[in-house]
Amino acid sequence: MIAADFKPDLEGWRQEARKFLEAGIEPSKILWSKESGSLSLFGSTDPDMKVLSAPGGRFQVPAEFLEWAQLISSAADADRWDLLYRILFRLKYERKDLLKFSVDPDIARAELLMKTLRRDIHKMHAFVRFKKTDVDGREHYVAWHKPEHPILKLGAPFFARRFGDRTWSIFTPDESAHWDLGEIKYGPGMPQHEFQAEDAFDGVWQTYYASIFNPARVKIKAMKAEMSPQYWSSMPETALIPELVRNAPARLQEMAKNQNRQAEPPAGASLTELRAAAQSCSACPIVHRAQNLVFGEGPESARLMIVGEQPGDREDQEGRPFVGPAGEVLDECLRAAGIDRADVYVTSAVKHFKWRESETGSKIRIHQKASGSEMHACKPWLEAEIARVKPALIVALGATAGTALLGRLPKVKEERGRLFESALAPAILLSWHPAAILRSFSEDERRERLEDLKMDLAQAQNFLSQNENPKAPDSCLPQS
Ligand code: SF4
Secondary structure (H helix, E strand, C coil), X not given: CEECCCCCCHHHHHHHHHHHHHHCECHHHEECCCCCCCCCCCCCCCXXXXXXXXCCCCCCCCHHHHHHHHHXXXXXXXXXXXXXXXXXXXXXXXXXXXXXXXXXXHHHHHHHHHHHHHHHHHHHHHHCCCEEEEECCEEEEEEECCCCCCCHXXXXXXXXXXXXXXXEEEECCCEEEEECCCCEEEEECCCHHHCCCCCCCHHHHHHHHHHHCCHHHCCHHHHHHHCCHHHHCCCHHHHHHHHXXXXXXXXXXXXXXXXXXXXXXXXXXXXXXXHHHHCCCCCCHHHHHCCCCCCCECCCCCCEEEEECCCCHHHHHHCCCCCCHHHHHHHHHHHHCCCCHHHEEEEECCCCCCEECCCCCCCCCEECCCCHHHHHHHHHHHHHHHHHHCCCEEEEEHHHHHHHHHCCCCCXXXXXXXXXXXXXXXXXXXXXXXXXXXXXXXXXXXXXXHHHHHHHHHHHHHHHHHCCCCCCCHHHCCCC
């Protein structure tokens, strides 16, 4: 039996393993660590030791194995070095494609270990909480975290990428990482009771956590599995969990109430009064991030109403419907169909702009689709506009407007250009939303959709000129 003599890190193991491998020493004859074997032998030879002769040709370690070794070498398990050498040995002397055999006990063990390690790294990324401190008059951020395995070197580069513009240190019980704006340096660890820092960040995390906490998803067992209590002590927001859980039923009721909320337009109001009333609508949360209400505009005498989905970025800034790029497409199609926009009442199914931040950090506000409950909340405004304008025909642009007007999710590609009967107006015609034209997959698709919209608007114009009825009869209008 040979006792391996190496620095217990990947490089140390590699050098030692290379020697054994070249000498053809079988894995069972090597003791990599005292804990992983029952023997504690430090002699250099064993009478039973079996030495294999290497197969012909040069042995090249597969690149995939090097990745495995990097991960597995960070495990806390005492048998990690034995496992790695066993696999390496078998790759050379048994089969080159061994790594593909997940049913092999060594490969299965390695894959399980790697899964655990990846999960541990993921938890480090998710649960590390920095606190602001002052070091020599300079701002410095510090955190303490206890991973299951010593994976700090694998986990720390993520923080250098994400928080590369400030200096920070992460301490674990075994080692520490320190970012100085140029490189990560590693040092000794620190027990939690020695870790002292100011609490400037705790309040921020608590506020953030409370704002994202969703009582509908409270599953204590799952929370414990995902966020093991071992991490709780270093996470300020976990102090809130008992109270949040206690209040969950009341918050759930509140959420359910809000889900069914609807705008309440004043009965019998004029378009101007409706618009004024909608200014103070807060029936759904979209309003909190929008700059302006974008109510419909156009003459009350309009026989044609065009309904879009919701305002976009430009519409939100200007407080007017269809003034951005999608509006330009609509104008082009209206002109092609011989329709004067000044004669049309143009509005949308949802009156505020719903958006999210860009993942790239750019300032562009990314459009987000309104949810079913948000559309439901906003629908009374659309119905009130329809009841006031009494259009002879409504053109619904896109699936969202189609859903609001038809009461089901239509298939725009298949159903566009058709006239539908409705309780809201004598007829509803479905077509492409101009934004869908702009987002077309290819130039051919864009051209095709553009032609479709022009054709559908021409059909709308044709419908209006053939239809004697100047306005919708009261019998087919929603009660406002
Ligand atoms: S989107 Fe509609 S329901 Fe929601 S706040 Fe705005 S006007 Fe009210």
